[in-house]
Amino acid sequence: MEELPDLGYVERLAATLGASESALRLLISLFAGYPLAVIHRLVFYGQAPNVQHLFFTLASLAIGYFNFGWEIAHSFINIVLCHVLMRSLGGSLLCIVLAFTLNVMYLLVGYYSVDTFNVTVCWTTPQCVLTLRLTALAFNLYDGSKNEDELSAEQKETALKDVPSLLEMTGFSYFFGAFLTGPQFSFKRYMNFVNGAYSDSITGGPPRSVMPALQRLMAGVLYTLVYQVSDLIIPDSFLLSQSFADMTIITKCLVITLWGKLMLSKYVGCWLITEGVCIMAGLTYNGRDENGNCLWNGCANIHAVEFEKASTCQEYIQAFNVNTNKWMAKYIFKRLKWLGNRHISQFATLFFLALWHGLHSGYYNNFALEFFVVKFERDMALVLAPVGLIHKFRSIPALGPSIIWLVKKLYAQFALSYALVSFSLFNYDRYLKVYAEVYYVGHLFLVLLWPLLFALVLSPMIRKSSKPRDTKEAKKTE
Structure with missing residues (x-):
């Protein structure tokens, strides 16, 4: 260097x-x-x-x-x-x-x-x-x-x-x-x-964006401090340590979940700090809301509130690295419409996203897992929709929605953190050591077991259960 x-x-x-x-x-x-x-x-x-x-x-x-x-x-x-x-x-x-x-x-x-x-x-x-x-x-x-x-x-x-x-x-x-x-x-x-x-409409000078900028700065500093403290407690190297290896598999999964959550804080912190700079300069003006207040989210790269509330991987993705994801969608995914296959376009976009990050194999493993995580969520929505169990459980006063949110949150955070192990540790000889400690649970379930189960068992059942309903509705229409 x-x-x-x-x-x-x-x-x-x-x-x-x-x-x-x-x-x-x-x-x-x-x-x-x-x-x-x-x-x-x-x-x-x-x-x-x-x-x-x-x-x-x-x-x-x-x-x-x-x-x-x-x-x-x-x-x-x-x-x-x-x-x-x-x-x-x-x-x-x-x-x-x-x-x-x-x-x-x-x-x-x-x-x-x-x-x-x-x-x-x-x-x-x-x-x-x-x-x-x-x-x-x-x-x-x-x-x-x-x-x-x-x-x-x-x-x-x-x-x-x-x-x-x-x-x-x-x-x-x-x-x-x-x-x-x-x-x-x-x-x-x-x-x-x-x-x-984007000048001030009254004075014609710089926009009144100082306070929104300082708010982003304070939030960014907070996230940065959280990461700095957590990196002293659970650094990346801890996942490769003997102390981690001596834990039970459940404890290891919980540690990976917490580590991934805290590790992302450094990205959130950086993006909030830079967004504050863009806001202070006045670049991010994005019109006004229904109450006439100026919107300064034109260059937001992280939606912090939505990110913290997210309970699915898709929600995490939509709130994280927002402008890069928009770029990938606009200039790669949508430009591949001619392929005629959404999954191929999505996989090609994720491959380019990994290539853009670097040559280390961990990036490719991370985004491949992301592909399967999102697919699993979509498949599960199809599986659970006819059953109605989630809707019934959600109707339980007070506890129902909270328990559902917590379960989804734990799953989504673990799935993302599991993928981030390879993103953060870069090389296969390092991240495979961590995955081996948890018996490759994410790969086995998301990449091997679930696709087979869905294609061979669940998908035919969904099609079968929807046919009688479609037939009855068709008769009613006649």
């Missing part, structure tokens, strides 16, 4: 906190977004767009150098190459193919060249965010080259008629509130922002 600027206090502080130096540099950089947002509000807000693009570019390049040294140049090179492609090929299909290939290959070569076992945060961290941002730009130019009646409402919102200038692309890519860890947002939103579309 590139030698970083000699700042001994960062290394000493990291040792004191029990954190890695690279992770601490990242956290300092996320917090640096707040004073930068204040500077932008006081000095650059309402200035010519090119002035703002230049401010964002220089500020984030400085942050990038603080984190990664001269390796931050990789992102700039990638932007310039994409700009040349778009200038040369415009909104053509060939431009999409080449831009997609360039961005993904640049990222994968970066993953291959970096030892991610010893460095938790490196130049590929912002590079993966940039990969999606630049690829979306190529798709949006392609949409802009088509007739409007050929586009969906979603595509019309982001379609671009003209290729951005290089300075516009660097400002968009290096906006300090989102270039390190996201969130994703469209080029149109960014340009609306720098052109003052």
Whole structure:
């Protein structure tokens, strides 16, 4: 890895906190977004767009150098190459193919060249965010080259008629509130922002978004502290320890469940902190609610309340890493409609999502398990619907809904945590050791036993039970 600027206090502080130096540099950089947002509000807000693009570019390049040294140049090179492609090929299909290939290959070569076992945060961290941002730009130019009646409402919102200038692309890519860890947002939103579309309706100056931003900051700090404390108690390495191996299988499953819940806190914390920066700058304005209050959720990457209330894996997924999931749905899943098979499109999307995260086998195992977890939930809904047991139990005063929610919550959290073991431990020789300790219970049930049981026994029973009802309804109609 590139030698970083000699700042001994960062290394000493990291040792004191029990954190890695690279992770601490990242956290300092996320917090640096707040004073930068204040500077932008006081000095650059309402200035010519090119002035703002230049401010964002220089500020984030400085942050990038603080984190990664001269390796931050990789992102700039990638932007310039994409700009040349778009200038040369415009909104053509060939431009999409080449831009997609360039961005993904640049990222994968970066993953291959970096030892991610010893460095938790490196130049590929912002590079993966940039990969999606630049690829979306190529798709949006392609949409802009088509007739409007050929586009969906979603595509019309982001379609671009003209290729951005290089300075516009660097400002968009290096906006300090989102270039390190996201969130994703469209080029149109960014340009609306720098052109003052989200200004205060009364003063014409920066929007009144300081308090909502500080609320996100406080929530993000809380989640970060929860993770930091929990990492001292149940670090990833504990799952590989003899102490874990000596536990009963039930205790091991409970520990995995709790570990996974706490491990996700670091992502939630980071996204809330960066969302606060975006809100303070004014980028996230999303209209007003029915009471006339401003909405600042235009770039929300985590719906914290929904995330904590979630009792199914699908609900967890919908509330977590929101903008990345929207990106995958918009630019991968929906673009694969021509395959004519929802499951193939979903699996291809999850495969790309794993590839985007890195080359370690644990990512692929994680997202493959996610596929089977969601399928199990959908299958169970079909199985339980005719029975009506859930509805009857839910009607029991006070206890019924609470018990159902708790059971579902425990299952969903364990299923996600079980998958996250491989996501967090990366390599097969590490995560397989943990799975062996619980006898591969998730793989055996979700991947082998349940699909066979559903296909051979339950699915035919559902079809059989629904036929008489359909026949009777048809006779009544006649």
